[in-house]
Amino acid sequence: MSQIRQVDDLNIESQQVLITPRALKEKLPLSDAARDAVVGGRQVIRDILDRKDPRLFVVIGPCSIHDPKAALEYASRLKALAEEVDDALFLVLRVYFEKPRTTVGWKGLINDPHMNDSFKVEEGLHIARRLLLDVAELGLPAATEALDPTTPQYLQDLIAWSAIGARTTESQTHREMSSGLSSPVGFKNGTDGSLDVAVNAMLSVQYPHRFLGIDPDGRVALTTTRGNPYAHVVLRGGGGKPNYDSVSVALAEGALHKAGVSTNIMVDCSHANSNKDPSLQPLVMENIGNQILEGNTSIVGLMVESHLNEGNQKIPENLDDLQYGVSVTDGCIGWQTTEDAVRALANKVRDVLPRRDR
Template structure:
């Protein structure tokens, strides 16, 4: 991957707080440097429509967002994507697999913020290079035939790759943010809002309602200028259950309670379950148990459960961001290895086929 767009020289030093400012290329410049072909544009539009069809019950397949907790190494990310693309073709009759390409990571205090921020993993924070590398990687995944998903954390970064995405997550800590709700209202793809870290869904439900409405808000245009952004509202939002401080919220009783609340508020009851985070106690080896429990609920007739999310890398576990790094192992949350992921998804596809034949 060639990160050829760089930040412009230092523009200001604020005497008040000595904050340094480096000007980044605009999102338009990066999109022109790394453009989408007409064929890939059509492919992304078809993938977005496929996700919408699942959300609306027009497509009975399961939506599965699967891939590394975060991408830190281009080579292992492309190797994973190549394996996932082959698996996606084999299970496409029962599942739509979407590559999880997370290039931003939220931090409670400090730490590595993701490929878009620090692509060299050394604290140099070459964000211009990180944005370029992130776009290059997503384009490579799309060329393999995969839909691509990410969490949009920094609204100013979203414009550098929003045209590549088929599904977007808004995280547990940003679902309450008015800025992220406004951003989601103008996105051209489905958006999943995660429940808050307390495990309750009220904040996410409010976010879905807000994002479905038009907004006018402060923003940045494609040329990097401050702008008033006018959005039309996003009808393709849904809830993502990720558990909370009190434990999981994917069990039958929790899902039934959430279904009733969504019905009461007249909000479409379409729910994705994140098999990681608090739902698995951050133990990657427990993700298959969560997945199979939710799959069983779906097989027993709960069609509001439209999909699941799995944190998965080439190899199981995680590692600290200290050299030498083990190839294909997450440097953030622990992941399920690809072999176990493949077994899980192939077995699930066969169970779904068996029910369809019955």
């Protein structure tokens, strides 16, 4: 008798069944206050994208979340600042739990909450959802990057705005997923600076799609979407060059108009737009404010990487050596710089925003 030869799962070491989205939501349900924050946050962003609300929305916060305690302290401070500048800016907390990697490295709080390659994903999902609930109960809307196609089933009900990163904007999987997201979604231009991938994503995401996903009970399901009408572009620079300057913005406006997609533009103040130097982000914010003063009508939002303390740190072997409130991924501006830059932008655009041609 011939020997039976294995042909599948040759490189699969193990598989673990995780909690279902429905079960996680039952364990950590939305309170009325959290639901109000999510619904209200989404509606404000939609109104800004529809030009019914003249304010800018600013997605601001740590590059990634690794310490829920520090994140919640940041959220409390941001809530107070949001109330102060509410007449000009709508502040949304950046809460990124997943990090794409060019090769290898820490993949974020959901995948590896203990930052030791133990990959306690179910625990990471609990921690992430608990933090989002705490943030929403402060009355603060939250934004995240939609990276893993299954994660939105666990967390999207707590998200007011979603980003698709430069590495995944070209991915058909992420375009299909985005067509079903409940929140508005921003597509970043390619890592080489090309706008084409974002334009194609915006053309795709507005239509219904059918793809394999998971349902609330964790079963593989054919998922049919309605299409997402609130997609827009996020300029983040690329190819070693920024693209937030007035010439680049005008070129983007022309390309978006020619393609027949939304001409709403969001500017990511980090990445290539700040030459990967976080201290330059306030200068980008200042430039955007100046463009609005000079008549720009397409820029509706900004992204800023900010934390309690400036800079970043490598993940130490002994996690007790971590510096509190300092990013473990991209460098961030510190809180005092954040307050100063946000107030300066609000003061600069406060009077002109209501008079912008829309």
